Amino acid sequence: MMKTDEIEKEIQSIVSFPDEKFIEIIREVGFECDCCGKCCTSEFNDHVFLLDDDTERLIKNCGSGFLRPAPYFDVCDNLGRFYVMGYALKNKPGGECIFYTSGKCEHYAIRPDICRIFPYMLHREPDEEGNIEFRQVGGLNRHGLYHNDISDETCKEILKTVKKYESDFLRQKLGFIREIEKHFKKHNLKQSRQMYDRMMREYAKGKDIEVYVFFRGTFKKEIISKHIINS
Ligand code: SF4
Numbered sequence: 418m419m420k421t422d423e424i425e426k427e428i429q430s431i432v433s434f435p436d437e438k439f440i441e442i443i444r445e446v447g448f449e450c451d452c453c454g455k456c457c458t459s460e461f462n463d464h465v466f467l468l469d470d471d472t473e474r475l476i477k478n479c480g481s482g483f484l485r486p487a488p489y490f491d492v493c494d495n496l497g498r499f500y501v502m503g504y505a506l507k508n509k510p511g512g513e514c515i516f517y518t519s520g521k522c523e524h525y526a527i528r529p530d531i532c533r534i535f536p537y538m539l540h541r542e543p544d545e546e547g548n549i550e551f552r553q554v555g556g557l558n559r560h561g562l563y564h565n566d567i568s569d570e571t572c573k574e575i576l577k578t579v580k581k582y583e584s585d586f587l588r589q590k591l592g593f594i595r596e597i598e599k600h601f602k603k604h605n606l607k608q609s610r611q612m613y614d615r616m617m618r619e620y621a622k623g624k625d626i627e628v629y630v631f632f633r634g635t636f637k638k639e640i641i642s643k644h645i646i647n648s
Pocket residue numbers: 456457458465506514515516517518521522523524525528529532
């Protein structure tokens with residue numbers, strides 16, 4: 418897990434990323450969505466992570482049946498309980514997002530922030546040579562249309578929403594790490610890689626596991642088994 422000071426620095430570097438540079442990239446790429454629906458599948462986008470505001474907005478409108486703890490749990494304690502920094506949307510058995518029906522998003526108007534900003538992003542990732550640098554557009558040339566004119570107004574809106582999403586994501590992560598530290602100290606728990614691997618093996622065999630999901634500053638207990646993680 419990243420350290421809190423590293424996350425704080427990362428937030429700062431997102432906020433101070435030069436606006437003109439981002440806008441130039443948006444303009445150069447000239448991306449336009451052709452509504453192919455690929456980004457609504459786990460094959461293309463793995464999972465849809467939810468910021469706390471997304472989770473709250475969607476629960477208000479759709480109940481909670483669409484939620485699952487975000488995959489790739491961050492930590493396991495010495496008693497075999499997992500912790501993760503937020504929720505994600507479930508997928509259908511074929512890999513489509515739970516809200517993707519007949520080629521459309523059933524909840525488009527209230528879709529999660531990550532779906533609003535895609536394919537734009539602003540976070541560091543390794544390139545093909547392993548150099549860590551900021552990426553601004555996901556799945557370049559693998560979806561959509563390119564070299565379209567993008568208005569100044571749209572460029573500014575994209576810039577604003579992407580910077581907000583990426584820093585909100587890291588703030589949620591920061592809150593999670595701080596709460597984990599407090600929680601482990603208070604309950605005399607330890608992080609255990611050995612227990613993590615053991616419980617994941619049990620989970621793969623079909624055993625229920627306990628996952629504590631960070632939401633609005635506290636941990637919500639969820640019991641999950643392999644057969645319900647997707648649908
Ligand atoms: S919430 Fe809607 S836009 Fe987002 S992945 Fe699901 S179907 Fe697609």
